[in-house]
Amino acid sequence: MIVNDGLLSATPTSYNWSSPEVVLRATSGEPVLSPYWSCTVSFAVLSLPVYMKLMSLIGTQISISLPHPVTGENELFQAWVDGVGVRYDRCGSVEGLDIELSGIVVHIPDVWGPDGNP
Secondary structure (H helix, E strand, C coil): CCCCCCCCCCCEEEEEEEECCCEEEEECCCEECCCCCCEEEEEEEHHHHHHHHHHCCCCCEEEEECCCCCCCEEEEEEEEEEEEEEEEEEECCCEEEEEEEEEEECCCCCCCCCCCCC
16 A cells, blocks of 8 residues: 555555445435545554654545455555544554544446446
8 A cells, every 4th residue: 555655655454445335325216436545444553653644634535545445456545534543452462553534435336248248
């Protein structure tokens, strides 16, 4: 994961994508989805300077390299940093760090062939 052209470079342990949510229903009853995805990026323990740098990004929009939720290929996305949280183990020791990202526009590739089959 690379944030803002190398401002921060770290290797996450996992990515948890959340697909768009239903924001309302059309008069026909069909759901209308938000155009935005969200993603939680998890890390093992990072250094204090990196943590402080991440904390300073809360509330800002960043450019971030993430694996696409469908293809898995790294792509550059624009995302809002909603929060940075520390995870603790049962003994109270720091176990890791999670970054909450939102407002991500994800283009889903067309996987259907010209005959309508995958």
